[in-house]
Amino acid sequence: METIKGFEISKHEKSKRIINIKIADEILEKLIFPFNKFNITALEYKPFTRFTLAKSLDDLTFNKLSKLMNSIIRDRATGCFIIGPKNISSKIDDNFLVKLSTSIAHLIGNPNHDSMTGKYYARFFVKHEDKSDSYLRKAYTNMDLHTDGTYVNEITDWLLMTKIEEHNVEGGETAMLHLDDWEHCKDLFNDPVGRKNFFWGSPKSKNIDYKVEHPVFSVDNNGKPQISYIDQFPEPKTMAQGNFLQKLSDGLEESKNKVITKLPVGSAIVANNYFWLHGRKPFKENEDLSRELLRIRGSFFIN
Template sequence: MVFENIKNLAISVHPQSKRLVSINILQSAIDELVKKFASIDIQDLELKPFLRFFIADECNKIFDSKIKNLFKKILTDRNYGAFVIGPEKFNADVTDDKFLVKLSTAFTHLVGLPNFDSMTGKYYARFEVKHVDSSDSYLRKAYKRLDLHTDGTYVKEKTDWLLMTKIKEKNVQGGESVLLHLDDWEERDKFFNHPVGQSDFIWGSPKSKNVDYKVTHPVFYKDSSGKPIISYIDQFPEPQNMEQGLFLTSLSESLENSKHKIIFKLPPGCSIFSNNYFLLHGRQPFVENKELQRELLRQRGAFYN
């Protein structure tokens, strides 16, 4: 892909992977965004959905109305599928949590509509990882690896994309972001072509997710051009027999053992925006620290038609 020059952006291939695009927002554009978003507070954004489109449009204009197409192009290009976007300079503006909620909302609404997040009852979720945790999923377990997975495996809504923004991080060692592109996974075809891989599984979710139904779907599908795509997470499929249980066990092991995992630090103020069909995401464990603080914002949803 050749990246067109866009006002206020510096676009390059991420130093750690040819699959990942890196987008830096110049300070002049951050100043403009802060100004444009100032009149909107978070409650208004939550209660009046139309304002989310307004800030997305304001954001697009700052980049000569070209950032919208850039996002869609990267997210749907099978050779890439993901980008990291963040400020050129790190200062108090770009790590302000309210600013980051607005900016993330602008980003997602350039490409599609976020799904309602039942875990938080909003169109987005903010969640913390701390030293102590009593939750029922791996999401908040700091000292465990969050294994490679896709989102939305247990909901009825389409989950085409996922945006994760780092809001805060203090006293942190480890906890790096991890991505794996399906086409880089050494054993992809072995699992994709396995008869169990394309047969139905039952998917549920723990209580904290607030989803009171189960769904049925396979782990692997084909996209419109026949290429493999995946919908998988380790915790939520409910294997019904030995064959399914053992298939998932070896699938999980194979993904985690891939030599092509992209492992990188995501600084506060930065977001990962990724395709949810051919990119899996996860997190490395944190190094134990009683003062550990880390907060992420998540939105996931479907592309506009």
């Protein structure tokens, strides 16, 4: 496996398809000065500053980090990595993690506008109480396996999810499933219903006032299946479509090949959005439960 000075790179303990990238203290120390150059408002208002941050991270590795991350995320055999500080110190606060996440994202591609927050990223809490209209913040419900960007016009090649902090958390593990590990993939992929367009809408909190049309399954350049699916947003118009979605949902949730993992605080999971599905196990009930997440979704740079 690749070596980069100041980084520990290894296979995830539960899946050969997920690569762990741990950033040593010496690198984090070196990031403090360049990261202090911009505050969060500057990052939000001036897109070029995000590239400046990303460059400062990549320069520390002689551009090896961007090469590694891009090769992992585009490779069908892997397509996912978890990156974060090896050790969490008091210097790594939430602003530092926003900047680190921004840097990582901008070494892979361009972030999409996140309509939920009106920014290039979204920070949100999962807590005991929730009045929202989607499963995103419902702590005690399983968040079923899905891909992102199913109901928007923008291309969503990848997604990044950073755990900013959490307290009083039991359960709530990340669930991941690679299409090539999924027992029912061939069966569902070969069903013609899945290859025809569905309508996709979204609830009010997402701030998207249009609907899109696309199939659940498509084919990549090598003839391999790609999926764009989430349980809540397709609008079946026929019995065949309804039955197909039910079969798909059941087939995903009953899979024995999900990777269930606890994302460390301060770490980001970055996944290819065409052949990895992601979800979350329910939390154990606790009135003081709190988890803060940051997400960025985007497209690859076009080279």
